[in-house]
Amino acid sequence: MPQLPAFNPLTNVNESPHVVILGAGASRAAFPNGDANGSRLPLMVDLVGCLGLGQAFQAAGFQKTVDFEALYDELATTGMHRSLREEIEAKVWSYFDRLQLPDAPTLYDCLLLSMRPKDCIATFNWDPFLAKAFLRNREFAPLPKILFLHGNVAIAVCIKDRVKGFSGDTCSNCGAPLQPTNLLYPVRRKNYKSDPFIFAEWKELEASLQQGYMLTIFGYAAPATDVEAVDLLLRGWGDNPTFELAQVNIVDIKPEEELRKTWERFLCRTHYGTTANLGTTWLLRHPRRSCEALAMATLQNDPWQENPVPRFKSLAQLHAWIAPLLAEENKGRFTGNPCLQPQDFGGNAPEKSPTAGTNWVLGWLKAMCKGRPYPSVLRGTGPKGRQPLQPALHCGL
């Protein structure tokens, strides 16, 4: 039976999750100039070239060395060239493991800070950027769940104790170093159940999809080698009793018609949008409030003003900008009031009357513009003090 989202009109809080799926196109779009050292973020089609795997394939007698998925699938299904397969896997791991986040705020920082713990980001990517962005933001704001559908070089686990953490962490139960997760490679016959960590991540995603009110698919092409993944996604989203009211956003550079065809089974009538730019989606136009903004516009007929995330040069500025939203979250009641925009603290712009949640951040943003140092308020002396540390990663093992 169709069901309304978990929206409370008395507090304007919507507990239904926004689920985001990230594919290789998301990392490419978020890091168009590569990592901090200029290393490129490969898509499957250019992975052989990016990682310099061509020579190894050619030495083993493969003539066409462009399509990594086809080549790896052949190695895996025939069981031949075992040493080549091991060499490729080692090179893939070491390439992604070396990638470093640039210091300036990235799209992944904005994405994480635009979502709350009820929300969920699930990535197919092996690169460490989502995990590293999570680590550097988690002290400043409660963040969404992050799930790794094909394993990840920055995530580690203790399978015995069902503990998930970051590379270099120790198990909170037995104290042993957490072990790297296995990367799931692009083969036609993937078995998502064979690896207990990956299986648990998918179960978590399925649960979020079943309760979701919004779904954003960012840079995931649903390749032929991932038919099973798309079916698993659909199993969660298709079982969602709020499907009829829910909204899907597809962020991709492909034409709308092609995207509609690919994702047809996920869409209810016209409740979807396609765009090439994540910045124009509900998520970044209503950071930390996307599900509330949709409910206010469609269920309450009282749309909220947009609150787009500005582009900041430093993470500290971005953290200060979202602080009023965090203050509201501590109170458990949302107003829909937008945060300050850069023009609000420009030289000649008239000063708006600040709300209780914004007056302290306004002062600091003005100070930042004059080159003052990092604010003491973010070190724990603000009106609400520092946000509590994010608990250890949730583990569904």
Ligand SMILES: [Zn+2]
């Ligand atoms: Zn353990």
